[in-house]
Amino acid sequence: MEFEKPLAEWKGQVQEIKLSDKVIIGGEQVFPNYSFDGKCSNKPAVAIEINDVFPENWPENLKEIWNTDTLKSPVERAKKAEKEFGADIIFFDMIGTHQDRENISANQAAENMNAILKAVDTPVIVRPDGNFEKQNKIFAKCCELAERQIIIGSAKEDNYRTITASALAGNHFIIAEAPIDVNIQKQLNILITQMNFPLERIIMDPMTGGLGYGFEYTYSVMERIRLQTFMDDPFMIPPMVCCVGQETWKIKEIKIEDEKYGSKPERGINWETTTAIGLILSGANIVVVRHPESVIKIKNFIDSIYQKSDCLQQGI
Amino acid sequence: MALTGLQIFKLLPNKNCGECDVPTCLAFAMKLAGKIAEPQACPYISDEAMEILGAAQTPPIKKIIFKNGEKEISIGAETVMFRHEKTFVNQTLIALEMTDNLSAEEFENELKRIESYKYERVGERLEPECISLKNVSDDKNNYLLKLETIQSKTEKIIILSDCNAEIIKEAMQLVDNKRLILNKVEDLSETLNIISDTQTPIVLSAKNIEELLEKVEKCEAQNFKNIILSIDFNNLNELLENNVLLRRSAIEKGFKLAGYPILTECTEEDELHSAILGICKYSSIVLLKKFSGASLFPLLTLRQNIFTDPQKPLQIDPGIYQVGEPDESSPLIVTTNFSLTYFIVSGEIENSISPAWLCIVDAEGMSVLTAWSANKFSGEIVGKAILNSGIEEKINHKKVIIPGYVAIIRGELEDKLPEWEILVGPQEAADIPKYLKEIWK
Numbered sequence: 001m002e003f004e005k006p007l008a009e010w011k012g013q014v015q016e017i018k019l020s021d022k023v024i025i026g027g028e029q030v031f032p033n034y035s036f037d038g039k040c041s042n043k044p045a046v047a048i049e050i051n052d053v054f055p056e057n058w059p060e061n062l063k064e065i066w067n068t069d070t071l072k073s074p075v076e077r078a079k080k081a082e083k084e085f086g087a088d089i090i091f092f093d094m095i096g097t098h099q100d101r102e103n104i105s106a107n108q109a110a111e112n113m114n115a116i117l118k119a120v121d122t123p124v125i126v127r128p129d130g131n132f133e134k135q136n137k138i139f140a141k142c143c144e145l146a147e148r149q150i151i152i153g154s155a156k157e158d159n160y161r162t163i164t165a166s167a168l169a170g171n172h173f174i175i176a177e178a179p180i181d182v183n184i185q186k187q188l189n190i191l192i193t194q195m196n197f198p199l200e201r202i203i204m205d206p207m208t209g210g211l212g213y214g215f216e217y218t219y220s221v222m223e224r225i226r227l228q229t230f231m232d233d234p235f236m237i238p239p240m241v242c243c244v245g246q247e248t249w250k251i252k253e254i255k256i257e258d259e260k261y262g263s264k265p266e267r268g269i270n271w272e273t274t275t276a277i278g279l280i281l282s283g284a285n286i287v288v289v290r291h292p293e294s295v296i297k298i299k300n301f302i303d304s305i306y307q308k309s310d311c312l313q314q315g316i
Numbered sequence: 317m318a319l320t321g322l323q324i325f326k327l328l329p330n331k332n333c334g335e336c337d338v339p340t341c342l343a344f345a346m347k348l349a350g351k352i353a354e355p356q357a358c359p360y361i362s363d364e365a366m367e368i369l370g371a372a373q374t375p376p377i378k379k380i381i382f383k384n385g386e387k388e389i390s391i392g393a394e395t396v397m398f399r400h401e402k403t404f405v406n407q408t409l410i411a412l413e414m415t416d417n418l419s420a421e422e423f424e425n426e427l428k429r430i431e432s433y434k435y436e437r438v439g440e441r442l443e444p445e446c447i448s449l450k451n452v453s454d455d456k457n458n459y460l461l462k463l464e465t466i467q468s469k470t471e472k473i474i475i476l477s478d479c480n481a482e483i484i485k486e487a488m489q490l491v492d493n494k495r496l497i498l499n500k501v502e503d504l505s506e507t508l509n510i511i512s513d514t515q516t517p518i519v520l521s522a523k524n525i526e527e528l529l530e531k532v533e534k535c536e537a538q539n540f541k542n543i544i545l546s547i548d549f550n551n552l553n554e555l556l557e558n559n560v561l562l563r564r565s566a567i568e569k570g571f572k573l574a575g576y577p578i579l580t581e582c583t584e585e586d587e588l589h590s591a592i593l594g595i596c597k598y599s600s601i602v603l604l605k606k607f608s609g610a611s612l613f614p615l616l617t618l619r620q621n622i623f624t625d626p627q628k629p630l631q632i633d634p635g636i637y638q639v640g641e642p643d644e645s646s647p648l649i650v651t652t653n654f655s656l657t658y659f660i661v662s663g664e665i666e667n668s669i670s671p672a673w674l675c676i677v678d679a680e681g682m683s684v685l686t687a688w689s690a691n692k693f694s695g696e697i698v699g700k701a702i703l704n705s706g707i708e709e710k711i712n713h714k715k716v717i718i719p720g721y722v723a724i725i726r727g728e729l730e731d732k733l734p735e736w737e738i739l740v741g742p743q744e745a746a747d748i749p750k751y752l753k754e755i756w757k
């Protein structure tokens with residue numbers, strides 16, 4: 001029997017961004033791997049999260065992996081993430097800069113960042129923590145002193161000016177974060193570009209609700225953002241990043257001790273993997289995770305789903 | 317295909333008598349188009365119109381209803397491609413495979429393991445609904461024995477897999493037909509003869525869409541209605557393509573042959589992956605072969621998320637709740653009526669030894685911070701909720717604990733409740749037991 005494939009006709013295209021010689025994201029003209037509809041372009045990238053200070057609040061079975069004698073410093077952890085765990089991108093989350101924590105200074109933060117930039121070849125996402133005043137100082141310093149191009153975040157609706165100005169001057173990429181909201185996201189993209197920042201250097205963070213903790217909102221908002229992209233909305237073309245690990249490893253469900261829930265480490269990995277894959281299916285171009293096993297599983301998924309299409313392999 | 321309001325209007329009597337509870341036929345037509353009224357509400361509607369409207373109202377994907385103990389479970393009946401457009405209606409069923417070549421004891425143990433996978437999340441019960449019994453032994457008596465065990469020890473829907481007509485015939489005597497699905501039958505035409513009266517749901521499988529549709533066409537010609545579709549795939553890309561194209565054909569093109577629920581047999585190597593894909597992208601049943609609590613629990617949670625109605629977050633009624641058996645000196649804790657928030661907070665209070673009163677504020681089903689930013693959990697609103705709750709008659713103190721994340725509403729709340737002491741609790745619910753132990757003596 002003849003079957004006429006009901007193909008969708010999309011316009012518009014996700015901005016393709018070359019983060020490094022090896023890592024290119026975006027460029028698709030269709031929903032995640034709808035290769036039957038049109039061009040899929042680059043595979044999603046998997047990033048691993050590294051903190052400037054050791055994250056003592058992580059669950060034991062996750063800490064174990066990162067807290068060995070040879071992995072005492074962030075630089076060592078970043079190297080391991082790149083060389084052995086296969087991270088396409090390093091997500092350097094500087095939790096230690098928060099004024100209520102170690103209160104690491106802007107200068108020191110920039111130094112820490114440069115040590116990472118030197119140690120790895122991957123693109124690096126840099127994100128400070130703290131109140132706006134503190135973050136602004138760090139945005140400025142990091143963008144000024146970075147020894148190569150970085151991706152810096154996060155620009156929010158009420159805090160985008162300093163970071164945009166800094167990233168513009170230093171020729172860096174920026175992450176634009178909106179709280180699970182299509183309209184705010186678009187508004188933010190417009191505000192940033194009104195400062196003459198090129199849209200081609202923006203990555204959107206639609207904010208990740210963890211699986212069981214608002215995941216469905218993120219999932220649908222991302223689908224709606226991409227519907228707008230493919231209806232040719234010029235301001236909704238940036239690729240998207242989802243911080244999956246941070247929303248996964250804090251929840252109660254992965255800490256329950258009971259046979260019917262299966263082994264704890266495996267459950268945590270599956271939880272992180274399931275969240276990441278769900279978000280890839282709704283449009284994520286970068287997923288940020290914490291567990292090396294999750295990286296393997298997510299990459300297996302990506303390889304299997306991007307098999308038939310003309311997509312490009314990350315890291316080749 | 318859905319009709320527009322105007323198209324429907326042309327089918328109505330145009331009497332404008334108002335008996336349908338709206339003043340005019342046009343208004344009624346609009347309600348029908350919006351699917352917020354039933355055509356039966358107009359007593360004068362013609363049979364012909366009824367038929368057309370009935371057909372227009374049947375969803376583009378066939379609904380199949382099963383019996384699961386006392387409950388009914390349905391699959392199919394979907395109407396949209398994206399969940400935000402309306403909602404995904406019937407959640408993907410999760411089926412677990414058993415083989416009949418285990419010893420009686422092994423089989424019972426395996427069944428026990430499967431039955432243990434029952435969870436509670438946010439007030440909902442999560443569990444796999446189906447067991448697929450695969451015929452490996454090719455020994456009819458053995459197969460039927462195992463089938464009997466499943467049917468007597470569980471309430472799950474049973475998928476008969478890899479069976480010949482003879483086994484199917486006897487199996488149907490054993491098990492209620494509303495609990496059965498036939499999958500990978502050995503001899504299709506013979507099986508169809510057997511089920512022509514019972515309309516037992518049957519899975520048609522094929523190598524590709526064309527081949528599948530031919531089978532569907534044949535079955536439809538013989539008047540089989542309870543069809544489920546299944547296509548083999550070599551990689552996840554094929555699974556995605558088949559599922560999307562079938563769903564699109566049915567929903568966007570009104571192509572009837574494609575309008576049936578889909579069953580996905582997950583491949584063993586990357587079972588989790590195909591199951592995730594199936595749940596997100598249009599499978600009505602996913603069949604797992606290697607499974608454990610560690611994979612089922614996240615999958616069931618994913619399913620719960622994908623199939624919640626995007627228009628109304630799960631919420632509970634506002635008011636005063638008791639956690640444990642509080643008395644007049646027990647603490648009073650306030651939070652929002654978002655189900656997730658409520659269940660986390662009440663769960664943590666249960667973990668503490670201290671019983672408590674929980675005041676649930678109507679925050680339109682939003683989490684603490686979301687509600688606060690949407691101005692649904694201000695000091696003003698929380699204060700009013702406490703005053704109107706009648707809690708003052710139940711307790712002998714005037715202290716209330718608010719969530720740490722909204723410490724900022726304290727001042728406003730003090731203004732609203734001048735005689736009260738406002739205590740700011742920890743940010744995370746997990747710290748409530750420790751907090752109560754320290755401050756509530």
Ligand code: B12
Pocket residue numbers: 179180181184207208209210213214217629649650651652654656657660661681682683684685686687688689690717718719720721741742743744745746748
């Ligand atoms: C999912 C989500 C949404 C969903 C709504 C989900 C819902 N039903 O509430 C949607 C997309 C609709 C949404 C909308 C908005 N959101 Co919102 N959202 C989230 C998100 C991702 C998760 C919220 C959640 O479900 N948390 C889980 C529940 C269980 O948490 P909880 O209720 O706070 O309960 C915890 C604690 O508070 C504690 N607790 C609860 N009660 C009590 C009581 C006591 C006594 C104690 C001690 C503890 C305690 O226990 C729980 C577990 O520890 C968060 C970010 C995040 N990751 O947290 C942002 C977030 C809450 N949203 C935010 C914002 C700004 C908004 C919007 C205003 C944005 C907009 N679009 O305009 C709107 C407002 C809504 C509106 N106008 O309609 C901000 C709030 C910023 C702030 N600090 O005020 C957040 C923090 C995101 C951010 N970082 O910017 N949001």
Ligand code: SF4
Pocket residue numbers: 328329330331332333334335336337338339340341344357358359360361
């Ligand atoms: S009851 Fe029927 S005839 Fe009367 S107004 Fe309603 S639609 Fe028209």
